[in-house]
Amino acid sequence: MSKVKVGVVGYGVIGQRLADGVAKQGDMELVGVVDIAPTLSIRAMFDSGQPYPLYVFNEENKPSFQAEGFPVEGTLDDLLSRVNIVLDATPGGVGMKNKELYKAKRVKAIFQGGEKNDVADVFFHGYANYEKGIGKDYLKLTSCNTTGFIRAVDCLDKAVGIERVVITIIRRVADPGDAHRGLVDVALVEKVPNHQAKDLMLIMPHVEATGLLVHVPTTHGHIISILATPKRRIKVDEALQLFSKHPRIKVVEIAKGFNSNAALFRYARDRGNKRADMYEIAVFKETVVLSGDQLFFTINVPQEAVVTPETIDGVRAALSMQTNWKEAVHLTNKYLGLES
Numbered sequence: 001m002s003k004v005k006v007g008v009v010g011y012g013v014i015g016q017r018l019a020d021g022v023a024k025q026g027d028m029e030l031v032g033v034v035d036i037a038p039t040l041s042i043r044a045m046f047d048s049g050q051p052y053p054l055y056v057f058n059e060e061n062k063p064s065f066q067a068e069g070f071p072v073e074g075t076l077d078d079l080l081s082r083v084n085i086v087l088d089a090t091p092g093g094v095g096m097k098n099k100e101l102y103k104a105k106r107v108k109a110i111f112q113g114g115e116k117n118d119v120a121d122v123f124f125h126g127y128a129n130y131e132k133g134i135g136k137d138y139l140k141l142t143s144c145n146t147t148g149f150i151r152a153v154d155c156l157d158k159a160v161g162i163e164r165v166v167i168t169i170i171r172r173v174a175d176p177g178d179a180h181r182g183l184v185d186v187a188l189v190e191k192v193p194n195h196q197a198k199d200l201m202l203i204m205p206h207v208e209a210t211g212l213l214v215h216v217p218t219t220h221g222h223i224i225s226i227l228a229t230p231k232r233r234i235k236v237d238e239a240l241q242l243f244s245k246h247p248r249i250k251v252v253e254i255a256k257g258f259n260s261n262a263a264l265f266r267y268a269r270d271r272g273n274k275r276a277d278m279y280e281i282a283v284f285k286e287t288v289v290l291s292g293d294q295l296f297f298t299i300n301v302p303q304e305a306v307v308t309p310e311t312i313d314g315v316r317a318a319l320s321m322q323t324n325w326k327e328a329v330h331l332t333n334k335y336l337g338l339e340s
Helices: 015-023 040-047 059-067 076-080 094-105 144-160 195-203 236-245 261-270 308-318 325-336
Strands: 004-009 028-035 054-056 085-088 108-111 122-124 138-141 162-172 208-216 222-230 249-252 281-284 289-291 294-301
Touching (some): 004 076, 015 308, 054 059, 085 094, 144 294
Parallel strands (some): 028 054, 085 108, 122 138
């Protein structure tokens, strides 16, 4: 069977991880990546000794790459003639402009959480609403933290049904290296409800959600607490068993050193994960408790890599590679090493 051909537009924090994720899929071919300047990410890719084919946005971008000795395969227009779908990981707002180029070439596209929802036909999550993305031309992923806690809520919902959730997000203020954001001594509170709670209801309209978001001066991971109201009473051990069986959820113990976002980052780095990336969200075991009939728990969301699996699910849906969500996510998980 021939492989579907995928391109990545924007080789930054998310784009480079999407490229790696696609390259691991046995039924997909990464045709190339597109950027506008020889950034640190581009330099690191070439210095790794295994660069992906490089395309530039337009002819005007070529000289800066060629001056650095980076070979250029062509322009975005050339790439669009060679792919079935593109993963747009450009800064928020740029994807909407790029969409016109994709439409002109009749190429499907998947956009990231920074774009407005109207950029796409479907607001997409691989586990929670895969069927809605099948055959669609344009999908948009939920944000990193929304992707993470929807995984956890959906995991419970499929087993026992969830009526409503209340979330508190302790959000990293910037990605590593975003020095322009500054280092500030502040925990910045947004009004309730946060957009992540609203987004969950767009993906899972049968669940009532509200939540609080607090920005804190860290760079690795979001910490999210969730108070879920199940349709039937669920025991802590049952919830932990459900989480443990989910390929994209890792149950960790504070008593064993997993006591922070930094501890999880260090664990991934020491384990040898590229860039210390983790595709899985982590559930802190000691935080899973009952409050009356409600289940309370806390997760860590690794914001840089967490959307990679769901984006690849989106490729499978948009190109109708699999029409059954279980089959689709199984293949994505298998190729990413999330299933034994």
